[in-house]
Amino acid sequence: MEELQKLKETILADYPRLNKESKFTFGCNKNVSCFNKCCSDVNIFLTPYDIIRLKNRLKISSQVFLDKYTLLPIDEKQNHPVVMLKMDNDENKSCPFVTEEGCSVYEDRPWSCRMFPLGVASPKETDENGDGEFYFLLEESVCRGFEEDTNWTIDKWMKGQKVAEYTEMGEHFKEISLHEYFKQKKQLEPAKLEMFYTVCYNIDKFREFVFQSTFFKRFKVDEEIVKKIKEDDKELLLFGFNWLRYCLFGDKTMELKK
Numbered sequence: 001m002e003e004l005q006k007l008k009e010t011i012l013a014d015y016p017r018l019n020k021e022s023k024f025t026f027g028c029n030k031n032v033s034c035f036n037k038c039c040s041d042v043n044i045f046l047t048p049y050d051i052i053r054l055k056n057r058l059k060i061s062s063q064v065f066l067d068k069y070t071l072l073p074i075d076e077k078q079n080h081p082v083v084m085l086k087m088d089n090d091e092n093k094s095c096p097f098v099t100e101e102g103c104s105v106y107e108d109r110p111w112s113c114r115m116f117p118l119g120v121a122s123p124k125e126t127d128e129n130g131d132g133e134f135y136f137l138l139e140e141s142v143c144r145g146f147e148e149d150t151n152w153t154i155d156k157w158m159k160g161q162k163v164a165e166y167t168e169m170g171e172h173f174k175e176i177s178l179h180e181y182f183k184q185k186k187q188l189e190p191a192k193l194e195m196f197y198t199v200c201y202n203i204d205k206f207r208e209f210v211f212q213s214t215f216f217k218r219f220k221v222d223e224e225i226v227k228k229i230k231e232d233d234k235e236l237l238l239f240g241f242n243w244l245r246y247c248l249f250g251d252k253t254m255e256l257k258k
C-alpha cells in the first residue's frame, strides 16, 4: 500500500493532466510482443460493480468470489475497506483469469483493466492546480502498446472499452467513499465498517440481510423497488448505497415506518 501511495503522489505531482479530448497513440492486440504481460503481478482494486459483474460471470456467490479471488489490504490511512484482486501463486503471479488466449472474463473484466493504459486521479483539495478529476497515461515499461500507431482520444478509448456503466456506478459509489463524513476525518466504528463491506462487496449477503430480517417492517420501500432488488444485483447495490448513506452518515435517504 505504501508503494501505491507513493505512485499516487507522483501522479498528482508530475503526470500530465489529460481531459476527454486529449489525444494519445496506442494499440493492443494479440500480435503485440507483450501480449498478456500486463495481466501478471498487477495491483487491481475492485469496485463494487466489478465484483457483481465478475461473480455473475463466474456463476458463484459474492462470498465465494471474495474468499477465492480477493485480498483485503489494510492501511491505517484508509477510512473504508478496499478489495484487491488476488494474483495466483505461480512464478509470474498471474491474474487468475488470464489464459494463453487472453482474458477469460473479457466482457466482464474490471474497470481498471478496461481503462488501461489510462488512469483517473482526483487532486487533493489543497492542490493549487486541482480543479476536479483528470486522466493520465500509465506508460509502463512492459507495455509495447505505445509503439503502435492507432490514434485515440480519451473519450474514444473509453467508449471502445464500454466503461460508461462502470463510470455511472462509480459515481454513485463516490457518494459513499468521498462523503463529507470522511472528509472531516471521522472514523466508522467496526459494525459500520462491516456494513460498508457487506453492501459494497458482498451483495448476496446484503440481499439476505434485507430479505431475511425485519427490514421491510421498519422502512418504507416502494413495492416496485422491492421487486427489482430481489433479482437484480445492480439495483440492489444502488439501493444499498442509499442504505449506507442513511445508516453510516445519517443522510435522509431512507424513511422509517411509523
Ligand code: SF4
Residues within 6 Å of the ligand: 038, 039, 040, 042, 095, 096, 097, 098, 099, 102, 103, 104, 105, 106, 109, 110, 113
Ligand atoms: S481480469 Fe482479465 S484483463 Fe484484467 S488482469 Fe485479469 S486477465 Fe488481465
Ligand code: SF4
Residues within 6 Å of the ligand: 027, 028, 029, 032, 034, 035, 036, 037, 038, 039, 116, 142, 143, 144, 145, 146
Ligand atoms: S502490455 Fe500493453 S500492449 Fe501489451 S497486452 Fe498489455 S495492454 Fe496490450
